Amino acid sequence: ACNYMYLENDYEQRGSSYWEFHPLKSGRRQLMNDSDGRMYPFYSVTQSVHTIRVGHHWKTNKELQIKDYFHPSVVWELPYSGRVRLTDIHRQQQFLIWLVAVRHRRRGVLTEAQSPADEVHVLKKIRWDYNLRMKVDSHLPVGERVRWFTEYQSEPPQVSEPDEAHLPEESTKAPHCNAAQSLIWYPRDPDRYQRILVPPKQIIVPWSQWVREMLGSKSRRRKPAETAEIRWSPYLVQ
Structure with missing residues (x-):
């Protein structure tokens, strides 16, 4: 789940476009489900899941992995704002991951819709963050435009005991991050209006209220x- 995001694309100090999650920005939710939307509510079912069948097993170790790919859409220049060009990208995000054991009450594998009879046991909670800064020169040829780049974590991932026995409800609800995100242009000139460049696919309030907030x-x-x-x-996982 994602509990904080700041993703700014700066255009020559004339304004910035921001990827934003309305549920977080409005304060209506403290967490956003960060699954890929296909294996709800889990992040993936490949390297991050291991299935143990009924029967006798020897003690063994299993390594699970979660990979995060950062590839947001960004344009080099904005034609409706004097063709201003991209100069900076700034990203800060914070995430929570839970290690869980799911006991299936009936035969089957992990699927999008879980059986109500399945038991979910939270084993560990992992907190981590990611920060990225990039400066670009959009006048240079493609492939040579990045002039400065840094990425870092403010601290190593923190593994701790879970605060509660169940997954937080907000972390399992729709919409997931990709469906809730919007890209909005905020000009620094107070006489110009904001523009919704990429609207959200799913919202949790009426559209007029989303726009106001x-x-x-x-x-x-x-x-x-x-x-x-x-x-x-x-x-929703119970």
Whole structure:
């Protein structure tokens, strides 16, 4: 789950576009499910899952892995704002991961919709963060534009005992991060308006309320056809 995100693309100090999660920005949720949306609510079912079949087993060690790939969409210049060019990228994110054991009450493998009879036991909680800064020169040829780059973690991943026996409900609910994210242009000129560059695919409040909470109380925007309001999610691990 993601509990904090700051992702800014700066364009020549004329303004910035931000990838944002409305549920976090509005304070309506403290966590966002960070699964890929296909194996809800889990992050993946390949290297991060190990299945133990019923029967006798020798004691052994199993290594599980979770990989995070950072590849957001970004444009080199903005034609509607005087063709200003990208100069900086700044990313800060914080994550929580839970190591869990799932006991299946019936035959089957880990699937998108879990059986209500399945038991989920939280074993460990892992907290980690990621920070990235990048400066680019958009006037140079593609492949040579990155002029300075750094990435770091403010501290090593922290592994601790879970605070509670069950997964936090917010970490398992829809929408997941990819569906809730939006890309919004915020000009520094107070006489110019914000622009929704990439609308969210799913929202948890009516569209008019989403616009007010993201862009201000006086903002009005037409709802995109690809944006759907969701009231509840069937993907919930008990």
